[in-house]
Amino acid sequence: MRVEASHEGDRLTLRFTPQGEEPRQAGASMARSETVLEPVPESPLHPDVVALVALLCVRPWLDGQLEMDRPVSQVFAASVLAGEGVELGPVDPAVEPRTRTEGGPVALAYSGGVDCTAALEVLGEGTRCYYQQRHRFDGQPLEGPFDTSAAVAAVKHIQQLGVQARTVRTDLELLREPVGFPHDLVNIAPALLWADADGTSAVCWGTVLTSATLLGATAYRPYEESAFVAGFGPAFQAVGMPVANVIAGVSEMGTHLIAERSRYGAVASSCQRGRPGQPCMECWKCGRKTLSVWGLADQWPEGPVLDRFLQQRAIAWNLRRRPIRVELALAWAAGAYARSTTADGRSRVMQALHELTKGVDASPLTKVFLPAVDPMPARLREPAVAALRRHLEVMSPAEEQWVRDWTIEQHGGEPERKKARSALAAALDPERNPTGLDDFDPQSLAPSQDLAFTVGEPSVGPAASGARRPRLLAWPRRARERRAGC
């Protein structure tokens, strides 16, 4: 792939010209040959940094080579070859690698979601946040159901709390068809481009344990073998921005616990389709993450309401996948539901999920798996571990071993899972599991900000002093009554 980079004023444009057999078919296709990032610093950008951003934009479609329009440093080219197996050129020994800012703040890829909010809380004051905002420069409306208003509001909120946060608009997600990040790590591009101007010295994503180690997908894979450490780790190191993923040992349940007690957490929402303070409550993220919230608070809707919520199209579609994405998080929620003394236990979907995951006890997932913090730069590791310990319990050696030993087979072999799958399919089918909730309004199930978690006693935050009391969620019946009275 050939890359032409044009940097005019505060705009960086990258133009890609596929070579030979490129673009390689890699699940998603390459739909465009140009992308814009704006604003970027007006001062010159280091060629290694521009090359790293370009590489992240087109990594899936490369045929092993990336040819920039200006030379990169020898060290950087060697790091890309070592980690990603990509030959990067041209190389000029006269180009010095980017000098690292010693002791500078960490740059966090921030999107207003729960996971990156937890990362911000753990990294603490001084962290710089970079929001990569999906944008079209051709005046056309954004495609799809996505809404950036909640993320924009979250950026404003943390800025008001004193966090240095920048927004960089880009259409790089349109490079891919279907629209989305061409590479999981590409949302760090704004942080990389602003590194010199802002004096940052490391990069961090809101990457949680299940993504960092594939826990919950097929089988545990050490974080050291991930793209963050093995694949792109050397390249980030070579541009003076080593990877410092502070929540790589924390599950989705753990990030909820941290964010709920964080002053940055009031506006945190992982839903990309909702409005500020109003998650859509229909998408897969809303489905999965709300189950975590209900489990942590031990406050569940009545069985038929819960079933009706999970029968919604996008959520049910994901629950029918084999295996379910992040199935271990569902195992945790189903376990919490089965053990709950407050739930009515009537949800057929939750019963079937518990059966499907063979009742695997995923309760260690509310604790932190500290080995995943090991690859962090030494100077950042100690304060990160201290912050994690303030928020969460630490897994015991036996629990750490449970993580390392986990494979999807613990949820049962395919033949034995067949029966549980058909029970799940029936529970998800409104014809076979009618709930009688014809005017169901998912919005009325959005977790309240006042919800207190009963799992994972904290040593900090309002919940530690008992200032917060569990409050019942608003169920559809009440919501309907309220509307009727208005």
Ligand SMILES: [Zn+2]
């Ligand atoms: Zn949603």
